[in-house]
Amino acid sequence: MSTLWSDHIASLVPYVPGEQARIPNLLKLNTNENPYGPSPKAIEAMRAALSDDMRLYPDYQAQGLRGTIARRFGLTPGQVFLGNGSDEILAHVFNAFFLRGGRPLWLPDVTYSFYKTYCRLYDVPHRLIPLDEEFVLRAGDYTRPADPEPAGIIFANPNAPTGRALSLDEIAAIARAHPDSAVVVDEAYVDFGAESAAALIGECPNILVIHTLSKSRSLAGLRVGYALGQADLIAGLTRVKDSFNSYPLDRVALAGAQAAIEDEAWFDRTRRAVIEAREQLARDLGDLGFDVLPSQANFVFARHPGRDAAAIAASLRETGILVRHFRSPRIDQHLRITVGTPEQCARLCAALRALPPA
Ligand SMILES: Cc1ncc(COP(=O)(O)O)c(C=O)c1O
Structure with a gap:
């Protein structure tokens, strides 16, 4: 904070983007980037x-x-x-x-x-x-x-x-x-x-x-x-x-x-791959006990009735996997998980399966 700032700057609450961490063996499923490269x-x-x-x-x-x-x-x-x-x-x-x-x-x-x-x-x-x-x-x-x-x-x-x-x-x-x-x-x-x-x-x-x-x-x-x-x-x-x-x-x-x-060909191929992986990920998370909202996007929004969302995100982070958790009203028990490649989604599900009992 500085006395040189314009009047309204002090009261701004800037947007906080998802973490761009530098950790080994990182799997970034926290900012809805596409797992496939550009055309x-x-x-x-x-x-x-x-x-x-x-x-x-x-x-x-x-x-x-x-x-x-x-x-x-x-x-x-x-x-x-x-x-x-x-x-x-x-x-x-x-x-x-x-x-x-x-x-x-x-x-x-x-x-x-x-x-x-x-x-x-x-x-x-x-x-x-x-x-x-x-x-x-x-x-x-x-x-x-x-x-x-x-x-x-x-x-x-x-x-x-x-x-x-x-x-x-x-x-x-x-x-x-x-x-x-x-x-x-x-x-x-x-x-x-x-x-x-x-x-x-x-x-x-x-x-x-x-x-x-x-x-x-x-x-x-x-x-x-x-x-x-x-x-x-x-x-x-x-x-x-x-x-x-x-x-x-x-x-x-x-x-x-x-x-x-x-x-268009690259666009169509990659987005179809993401859609397919999303449907599989939703099924796999369901099998792991998560409630998963139907998604039309390249992420899923899910909660586990028996586990704290922030704790899941923290445990995943220890294994090098980032997902997004919002400390906001109504959604602080949910995780937003970006759809990765089938291999990345499998790694996420394996890490969730290996979580210590709640
Ligand atoms: C709903 C929504 N709108 C806009 C954006 C911003 O996208 P861009 O990278 O084009 O600034 C995002 C980014 O995550 C988003 O989720």
């Missing part, structure tokens, strides 16, 4: 980008990458926004859409915890809406009229850390119920089994969909995310970006992201 074509494109051209600024409009993403979703480049990871896009979203005359942002009580961090950073008034006892987001809680109407609504779909997903009909109903609110659907995990609300953009002008290359494209280290929405929403984000940093994506990231998105 070899993406690596090749990044190598090629490391040329004398690095002395030049990148295209601040990123026309090549935006065009590629637009084509994939049947949109126009003006309906695509890029950011340095989806976290950066989320920060711009909070700034661009959720500060409207004191109207609250609505969000689930259990969801990606960075949303609350951005609420504090930008001083966004908000209302937490509890998920039901099974951690399901009840669409009906979000379709009721309210006075004041929310400035916006944000949730992850599939939700994190629960892995549970809403249907497109439910998302459309929420968006239609609040036409004067930005409805932001964070689809960081959508490629592992949910349907993308990108299909709703034509009919719902208030929907903004956010994707990341960190999960299904195995490029967490590259920091690339994108948002999809009607052109006036994208223009709002662009105004914020261009008032902050006109060049959030460097030349290497632009090249790697474009090649990764173009490599």
